[in-house]
Amino acid sequence: SAVISQKPSRxxxxxxxxxxxxxxxxxQVTMMFWYRQQPGQSLTLIATANQGSEATYESGxxxxxxxxxxxxxxxxxxxxxxxxxxxxxxxxxxxxxxxxDTQYFGPGTRLTVL
Amino acid sequence: xxxxEQHPSxxxxxxxxxxxxxxxxxxxxxxxxxxxxxxxxxxxQLIIDIRSNVGEKKDQRIAVTLNKTxxxxxxxITETQxxxxxxxxxxxSKEGYQKVTFGTGTKLQVIP
Numbered sequence: 071s072a073v074i075s076q077k078p079s080r081x082x083x084x085x086x087x088x089x090x091x092x093x094x095x096x097x098q099v100t101m102m103f104w105y106r107q108q109p110g111q112s113l114t115l116i117a118t119a120n121q122g123s124e125a126t127y128e129s130g131x132x133x134x135x136x137x138x139x140x141x142x143x144x145x146x147x148x149x150x151x152x153x154x155x156x157x158x159x160x161x162x163x164x165x166x167x168x169x170x171d172t173q174y175f176g177p178g179t180r181l182t183v184l
Numbered sequence: 185x186x187x188x189e190q191h192p193s194x195x196x197x198x199x200x201x202x203x204x205x206x207x208x209x210x211x212x213x214x215x216x217x218x219x220x221x222x223x224x225x226x227x228x229q230l231i232i233d234i235r236s237n238v239g240e241k242k243d244q245r246i247a248v249t250l251n252k253t254x255x256x257x258x259x260x261i262t263e264t265q266x267x268x269x270x271x272x273x274x275x276x277s278k279e280g281y282q283k284v285t286f287g288t289g290t291k292l293q294v295i296p
């Protein structure tokens with residue numbers, strides 16, 4: 071299995087600012103992903119974090135708004151840029167382990183934008 | 185892309201009764217179907233999964249069934265307990281470690 075931690079666990083930010091969320095995995099996972107969960111809603115995939123190269127974004131999400139880095143197999147960051155109240159959500163990272171063919175989720179970062 | 189529908193959106197059962205949540209998916213290439221439980225303020229926790237070469241899987245009070253022809257899969261919880269109260273998500277993907285498409289979620293309330 072894999073244990074995933076995220077920092078910060080929650081934050082309150084002013085509109086127009088940016089926040090970087092960190093995701094650390096205790097195993098060398100094959101894949102890492104970032105999801106958004108709006109209040110009372112399901113999880114929507116933002117992007118696949120690719121090691122050492124640009125992330126692969128899903129429809130409706132762009133690099134300028136959600137830049138992602140993954141410098142190694144166990145760490146990734148997601149930045150929410152130029153925030154507006156509509157960005158208030160829970161942001162979750164996950165790690166997919168090919169050896170167990172399973173995906174594990176972090177606890178999430180609860181973001182409130184005022 | 186994949187689309188996963190989930191029903192019902194809310195479910196209330198008496199403690200000790202059974203709960204059933206149903207999902208359908210659209211992409212015939214999907215081969216892996218996990219179920220996640222999400223408690224308030226926490227990330228989704230994998231509770232059981234099933235792969236396309238298996239029709240049914242059971243783990244204590246929890247069972248999943250898969251009808252690949254009809255593109256249906258279901259979660260069955262027997263002898264429900266108050267601690268089963270949470271939001272449950274079904275999901276689908278091509279491989280277990282690949283990106284996951286989630287259903288819309290079912291809020292289960294077990295009434296003591």
